[in-house]
Amino acid sequence: xxxxxxxxxxxxxxxxxxxxxxxxxxxxxxxxxxxxxxxxxxxxxxxxxxxxxxxxxxxxxxxxxxxxxxxxxxxxxxxxxxxxxxxxxxxxxxxxxxxxxxxxxxxxxxxxxxxxxxxxxxxxxxxxxxxxxxxxxxxxxxxxxxxxxxxxxxxxxxxxxxxxxxxxxxxxxxxxxxxxxxxxxxxxxxxxxxxxxxxxxxxxxxxxxxxxxxxxxxxxxxxxxxxxxxxxxxxxxxxxxxxxxxxxxxxxxxxxxxxxxxxxxxxxxxxxxxxxxxxxxxxxxxxxxxxxxxxxxxxxxxxxxxxxxxxxxxxxxxxxxxxxxxxxxxxxxxxxxxxxxxxxxxxxxxxxxxxxxxxxxxxxxxxx
Amino acid sequence: xxxxxxxxxxxxxxxxxxxxxxxxxxxxxxxxxxxxxxxxxxxxxxxxxxxxxxxxxxxxxxxxxxxxxxxxxxxxxxxxxxxxxxxxxxxxxxxxxxxxxxxxxxxxxxxxxxxxxxxxxxxxxxxxxxxxxxxxxxxxxxxxxxxxxxxxxxxxxxxxxxxxxxxxxxxxxxxxxxxxxx
Numbered sequence: 001x002x003x004x005x006x007x008x009x010x011x012x013x014x015x016x017x018x019x020x021x022x023x024x025x026x027x028x029x030x031x032x033x034x035x036x037x038x039x040x041x042x043x044x045x046x047x048x049x050x051x052x053x054x055x056x057x058x059x060x061x062x063x064x065x066x067x068x069x070x071x072x073x074x075x076x077x078x079x080x081x082x083x084x085x086x087x088x089x090x091x092x093x094x095x096x097x098x099x100x101x102x103x104x105x106x107x108x109x110x111x112x113x114x115x116x117x118x119x120x121x122x123x124x125x126x127x128x129x130x131x132x133x134x135x136x137x138x139x140x141x142x143x144x145x146x147x148x149x150x151x152x153x154x155x156x157x158x159x160x161x162x163x164x165x166x167x168x169x170x171x172x173x174x175x176x177x178x179x180x181x182x183x184x185x186x187x188x189x190x191x192x193x194x195x196x197x198x199x200x201x202x203x204x205x206x207x208x209x210x211x212x213x214x215x216x217x218x219x220x221x222x223x224x225x226x227x228x229x230x231x232x233x234x235x236x237x238x239x240x241x242x243x244x245x246x247x248x249x250x251x252x253x254x255x256x257x258x259x260x261x262x263x264x265x266x267x268x269x270x271x272x273x274x275x276x277x278x279x280x281x282x283x284x285x286x287x288x289x290x291x292x293x294x295x296x297x298x299x300x301x302x303x304x305x306x307x308x309x310x311x312x313x314x315x316x317x318x319x320x321x322x323x324x325x326x327x328x329x330x331x332x333x334x335x336x337x338x339x340x341x342x343x344x345x346x347x348x349x350x351x352x353x354x355x356x357x358x359x360x361x362x363x364x365x366x367x368x
Numbered sequence: 369x370x371x372x373x374x375x376x377x378x379x380x381x382x383x384x385x386x387x388x389x390x391x392x393x394x395x396x397x398x399x400x401x402x403x404x405x406x407x408x409x410x411x412x413x414x415x416x417x418x419x420x421x422x423x424x425x426x427x428x429x430x431x432x433x434x435x436x437x438x439x440x441x442x443x444x445x446x447x448x449x450x451x452x453x454x455x456x457x458x459x460x461x462x463x464x465x466x467x468x469x470x471x472x473x474x475x476x477x478x479x480x481x482x483x484x485x486x487x488x489x490x491x492x493x494x495x496x497x498x499x500x501x502x503x504x505x506x507x508x509x510x511x512x513x514x515x516x517x518x519x520x521x522x523x524x525x526x527x528x529x530x531x532x533x534x535x536x537x538x539x540x541x542x543x544x545x546x547x548x549x550x
Contacts, residue, residue, distance in 0.1 A: 148485065152492035159404065160499035162397070162507065202491075302502065 102263035139169035175320035179331040180212035207307030214296025238271035398507035
């Protein structure tokens with residue numbers, strides 16, 4: 001059932017197995033060892049859902065597009081996968097708390113501290129709304145007269161998605177990018193760059209806007225906040241434990257104070273590894289949400305090829321935005337900070353390789 | 369062990385209530401989606417007089433085309449019954465199509481800021497109408513799937529949740545009007 005997609009040795013883009021040229025960078029394929037090596041190397045891009053298997057050098061995998069997928073199936077599958085990943089992330093978090101607690105002979109205390117840390121960080125994140133992201137990237141309210149087409153496109157897609165129309169913002173830059181923010185559909189915003197509005201035609205713009213609305217409909221900002229908070233909390237607890245300040249008040253009585261050696265060792269190991277594992281999980285959730293939003297865009301526009309064309313244009317046309325930084329990179333339709341060529345590391349990328357996204361969209365249209 | 373039947377009964381009731389509530393909310397979504405189509409059709413009726421006003425001065429030799437649009441709009445506004453209305457809407461869409469074809473052959477008119485804005489509005493309105501219909505059909509599908517699935521089908525048959533009908537474009541309007549003048 002799994003077929004091996006060949007990867008361009010130059011840029012890492014996935015290509016049809018009979019292609020003579022890379023469709024992305026136009027490099028000519030040389031058959032044989034070189035291409036196989038590139039394919040093997042690029043297998044690390046794959047199968048976002050189970051990164052730990054890849055990290056452990058698991059069986060080579062391919063993009064899962066070997067069968068025609070409808071956007072309904074794609075959407076349902078992605079939802080299941082991101083919920084599963086989320087469950088693992090939550091589990092990891094409380095196991096870390098419990099183990100650290102057990103090292104002090106008090107695992108309930110550890111879980112309680114973990115829950116407390118989570119609640120504090122989550123409420124900080126919750127009250128930092130969309131306005132910060134918007135001002136960070138210099139986004140201004142779209143002009144109802146001059147940006148009429150953009151506003152119309154957003155309102156059309158809101159109808160297709162069954163959402164209240166979000167507020168529309170424009171970033172005055174020639175780079176091509178877009179993001180959505182806001183925790184609920186009611187307070188959602190969509191921001192696009194001037195370059196995107198100028199260089200995409202109406203249908204491509206619809207595709208991009210539909211992708212952003214799919215993020216809003218899937219509550220992806222919320223997913224993002226929760227995942228980021230969990231990663232932050234895991235890092236914080238690991239730090240506290242390694243510095244010996246987890247239970248800072250010395251209220252324990254003397255027979256408890258030596259702690260449990262086995263759990264102490266386990267705790268140290270977890271505290272060292274958990275932050276990395278949490279980060280990898282967070283990133284693979286983020287990649288699942290991107291695939292999910294692409295499938296959602298296909299559902300709303302019934303035109304996956306327009307989004308595929310837009311992604312292609314964006315990735316070759318420059319994706320830079322004002323105020324781009326690692327804190328908000330995951331919000332954009334294509335990551336403005338990191339480029340998705342062969343060199344990008346698959347495990348800690350916020351987005352799947354653009355070529356893989358385009359390929360999936362083409363599969364939904366039945367033309368890949 | 370007397371509590372086991374109680375727990376089972378509780379679980380049953382909870383499942384019953386949640387699936388009933390889900391059906392109600394799905395039914396409201398597709399009912400609302402149906403009315404959203406009307407909202408967009410109304411938007412089109414409101415735009416047409418502006419469009420006609422903006423091009424009237426240029427199109428003195430195209431009275432016939434303009435009158436057709438106006439007549440079709442009037443017929444669509446006054447149509448009663450779903451079938452009659454769908455038919456009138458199709459006539460209106462066709463007449464708009466020929467109006468835009470005419471506009472295309474007048475370069476002054478095509479470049480006119482006002483006309484360009486109106487064209488964008490009408491393009492958008494045509495899109496809104498079709499996306500509203502698409503969303504209606506999507507919500508009908510979600511609802512119909514829900515009332516036919518186990519266990520909600522029990523609740524559905526008990527409380528008369530009838531399957532909803534899809535919006536079907538007839539053959540003539542299946543060819544989407546391409547009001548695409550950028």
